Amino acid sequence: MAEENYQKIVDYILANQDKFYRLAYSYLHNKENSLDAVQNAVYQALSHYQDLRHIQKVNTWFYRILVHESLEIIRKNKRETLSWDDLPEESYEETGFLQSESLYEEVNHLEEPLQSIIKLHYYEGFTLKEISLILELNENTVKSKLYRGLEMLKKKLKGEVAYGF
Amino acid sequence: MDFDKAREEYEMIPIPKELSMRVDKAIKDAQNNRKQIDIKKERKIMKKVTKTVAAAAAVVLLGTTIGVNTSEAFAEDIYNAPIIGSFAELVTFRSYSISNEDVLINVDIPALQDIEADNEGLPAEVNKEILAKCEAYIEGAQELAKGYHEAFIATGGTEKEWIDHNITATVDYDVLSQNDEYLSFVVYGWLSYPSFYEERSYYTWDMNKKEIITLEDILGEDYINIANESIKTQIAAYGSGTDNPFFSPDMGGFTTIDEETPFYVNEKGNPVICFAKYEIAPGSMGEVQFEIEK
Known part of the structure; x- marks a missing residue:
């Protein structure tokens, strides 16, 4: 029943809002933007809640909206301002050799959708199949990109060790 | 690579106390937005009603004969649909509105009328099916609206706010094509909220074989x-x-x-x-x- 679904989505949102915020923050690294992302995602989800056919899929469905809203804010910020945060990724790598970056930070510097795949898989525990639904990618694409992301992380972490010497 | 450690770091991201406030605001905003959508849909229905009146006038001129159950408590009408093919046509069999404290339902149920096949009882079967589908849809829409109304009040909404929601359902049909061979049409139902409750049934009548193909x-x-x-x-x-x-x-x-x-x-x-x-x-x-x- 529809109204039951609506209420279940609201309950799901209320129970998981902390997790939503963390994921948004891992993309945006800033409190205000992260709050915006969660607020927008909740609004979008409830406005289009009839798109959710099966309540069992609320988790992947909501994360799809949340990831989209988070990346949308990054895109908007890039268009509107050019701040230090928006400098190309190489700048991170240059400073990388001075202080050894943690795996967590390295993940945050990965390109999309490698970054999302790794976060969703290792932090949020989604299966590759679920991630393919969240990111609207083919499951095999998700798999190969996950491996590519892991390769890149390995290289970066090794590279830093070498620089350290 | 130690993702356990990375995940621990991830889970250390502090949750600001504003978060629950912002989530609540989004829930309220989504609710308000729905009202506006409903108003737009109501305008669309108003247009349709105007058309219905014009079409109802046409019946007087064309003098259609089709059995109509007039025992309903609601105002019922019969009128001719826009003029179509020579052998068969689609007419509005029942046209009425149901209005209760939960929902307003505007209903136009079509019936297929085949001038030659009428006596053979074939369209009757089709018409029975269309009628049963429409009635089941209307019943479902009433149930959904009732459940939504109850939940709305139970979660602190007022009756006045509910009336502002103006939930409407529509049952109607469109002729999709017509020529000497075929008459194709769709019968559909939709509810303004929740909008996924939508159904479309397609029919194509073969003018020569006198059957749904x-x-x-x-x-x-x-x-x-x-x-x-x-x-x-x-x-x-x-x-x-x-x-x-x-x-x-x-x-x-x-x-x-x-x-x-x-x-x-x-x-x-x-x-x-x-x-x-x-x-x-x-x-x-x-x-x-x-x-x-x-």
Whole structure:
């Protein structure tokens, strides 16, 4: 029943809002933007809640909206301002050799959708199949990109060790 | 690589106390937005009602004869639909509104009238099916609206706010094509909220055979393969890999049609196969249709 679904989505949102915020923050690294992302995602989800056919899929469905809203804010910020945060990724790598970056930070510097795949898989525990639904990618694409992301992380972490010497 | 440690770091991200406030605001905003959508839909219905009045006037001139059950408590009307083919036509069998504390339902149920077949009782069967579908839909819409109303009040909404929601349902039909051979039409129902409660049933009447036709009748014995091949080619034309907006077959996308797959016949006489919203593609693509060249 529809109204039951609506209420279940609201309950799901209320129970998981902390997790939503963390994921948004891992993309945006800033409190205000992260709050915006969660607020927008909740609004979008409830406005289009009839798109959710099966309540069992609320988790992947909501994360799809949340990831989209988070990346949308990054895109908007890039268009509107050019701040230090928006400098190309190489700048991170240059400073990388001075202080050894943690795996967590390295993940945050990965390109999309490698970054999302790794976060969703290792932090949020989604299966590759679920991630393919969240990111609207083919499951095999998700798999190969996950491996590519892991390769890149390995290289970066090794590279830093070498620089350290 | 130690993802456990990375995840620990991730889980250390502090949650600001404003978060629950912002989430609550989003929930309220979504609720308010829904009201506005409902108002827009109401305007659309008003237009339709005006048309109905004009059409009702036409019946006086054309003098249609079709059995109508007038014992309903609601105002009922019968009128001719826009003039169509010479052998068969679609008329509004029942037109009425139901209004209660939960929902306003505007109903136009069609009936197929075949001048020659009428006495053979064939359209009666079709008409019975259409009527039963519409009535089941209306019942479902009333139930949904009632449940939504109860939940709305139970979660602190007032009756006045509820009235502002103005939930409406519509049952109506459209003629999709008409010529000497076929009369194709769709009967549909939709509810302004929740809007996924939508149903569309397609029918194509063969003027000569005096029956509702199937895909096999129009494409021949090999209709499944013919249609599948055409649909697959048309889906592929949208692009390959991630550029293609359709669900892939292993993710619930298109695999094959069957004898139940809905279709209508267009003005060119070609069947057009219809897939409901979400069936084989994301909801943003709406209902997807494929014309199959004969």
